[in-house]
Amino acid sequence: xxxxxxxxxxxxxxxxxxxxxxxxxxxxxxxxxxxxxxxxxxxxxxxxxxxxxxxxxxxxxxxxxxxxxxxxxxxxxxxxxxxxxxxxxxxxxxxxxxxxxxxxxxxxxxxxxxxxxxxxxxxxxxxxxxxxxxxxxxxxxxxxxxxxxxxxxxxxxxxxxxxxxxxxxxxxxxxxxxxxxxxxxxxxxxxxxxxxxxxxxxxxxxxxxxxxxxxxxxxxxxxxxxxxxxxxxxxxxxxxxxx
Numbered sequence: 346x347x348x349x350x351x352x353x354x355x356x357x358x359x360x361x362x363x364x365x366x367x368x369x370x371x372x373x374x375x376x377x378x379x380x381x382x383x384x385x386x387x388x389x390x391x392x393x394x395x396x397x398x399x400x401x402x403x404x405x406x407x408x409x410x411x412x413x414x415x416x417x418x419x420x421x422x423x424x425x426x427x428x429x430x431x432x433x434x435x436x437x438x439x440x441x442x443x444x445x446x447x448x449x450x451x452x453x454x455x456x457x458x459x460x461x462x463x464x465x466x467x468x469x470x471x472x473x474x475x476x477x478x479x480x481x482x483x484x485x486x487x488x489x490x491x492x493x494x495x496x497x498x499x500x501x502x503x504x505x506x507x508x509x510x511x512x513x514x515x516x517x518x519x520x521x522x523x524x525x526x527x528x529x530x531x532x533x534x535x536x537x538x539x540x541x542x543x544x545x546x547x548x549x550x551x552x553x554x555x556x557x558x559x560x561x562x563x564x565x566x567x568x569x570x571x572x573x574x575x576x577x578x579x580x581x582x583x584x585x586x587x588x
Contacts, residue, residue, distance in 0.1 A: 346564075350375075350557035371554030372562070379559050382541035385451075386520060387566070389537060392455035393519040394512050397462030401511065405470035406496050410482055420471065423464045434460060435528035442529055449534045457525040462515035469514075473507035474500060509577040513570060520567050538563045 351367035354374075408416045438457055439448070447453035477500060485495045501508065526540040536544075542559055571578070 346557050346560055349553055350561050352554045354552055354554055368554065371552070371556075371558035374552065374555040375558035375562055378555070379538060379541050379545065379562065382536050382538045383562060383566075385535055386537040386539070386563075388451060389454045389458065390516045390519040392451065393458040393462050394515050396455060396459045397466045397515045398508065398512060400459070400463050401466035401470055402501065402508070403496065405467050405474050406500055408467075409471050409474035410477065410479065410500065411492070420468065423467055427461075427464055431524045432528075435524050438525070439528055447529075449530050449532050451535055453529055454522075454525060454535065454537070457529055458519040458522055459515075461518050462511075465514060465518070466511035469511045470504060470507050473504045477503055506577045509574050513574050513578050516570060517567050 348364060350371050351364050351369070352371070353368040354370055407413055408419060435457075438453075442448045442453050447456070481499060481503075482495055485499045486492075490498065521539065522537065523539040523543065526537045527543075530536060530540065538559075542556075542563055545559055546556055
């Protein structure tokens with residue numbers, strides 16, 4: 346893919362791992378045509394991460410540390426919802442969005458992508474929070490901290506790895522989303538990069554350097570994020586596994 350992206354426009358892709366005379370024209374074309382779509386995906390991903398963690402963290406805290414009844418049925422229900430095919434959810438959201446005026450909007454895609462991010466973040470954070478000794482939480486309560494203060498000042502700092510893990514995978518799920526982008530957008534006003542690559546491929550098959558440059562640019566944010574957060578993701582994914 347990198348090799349093809351560095352070939353001159355209209356040239357034949359050669360078998361070398363790296364061309365002897367790389368041409369950056371494909372990247373210039375890709376940034377010109379797809380730069381806005383990249384920014385759109387970034388905004389949607391960040392919004393989905395914030396919304397997912399904002400909903401999942403308090404929910405996981407309540408289920409793991411506040412002694413609420415029905416924790417197991419609730420978690421089972423969360424997992425069962427993930428068995429619903431995405432196309433079914435997309436069709437239902439399309440009808441609701443059409444009535445609410447959320448089609449072709451950033452908010453609409455953020456809410457749709459959060460339907461996958463919230464359950465995943467809830468399960469990861471709940472598993473991690475269960476490993477916190479209750480004595481720490483009780484000590485904070487005896488010192489006068491309210492439940493929200495305990496969550497913000499005690500629980501969340503002790504679960505940084507789980508928060509990073511949930512954030513990274515929510516970002517990756519949103520960044521790679523194609524179904525919601527295709528079903529919930531009908532114009533080019535809000536077009537994520539996945540949909541941009543799909544439509545770009547059909548319109549520019551004669552410019553493979555630009556197509557592959559777009560694919561490289563679309564891969565970089567997710568790859569860099571995962572590399573930078575690798576240690577915390579590994580710790581967060583295995584945290585509480587023996588609990």
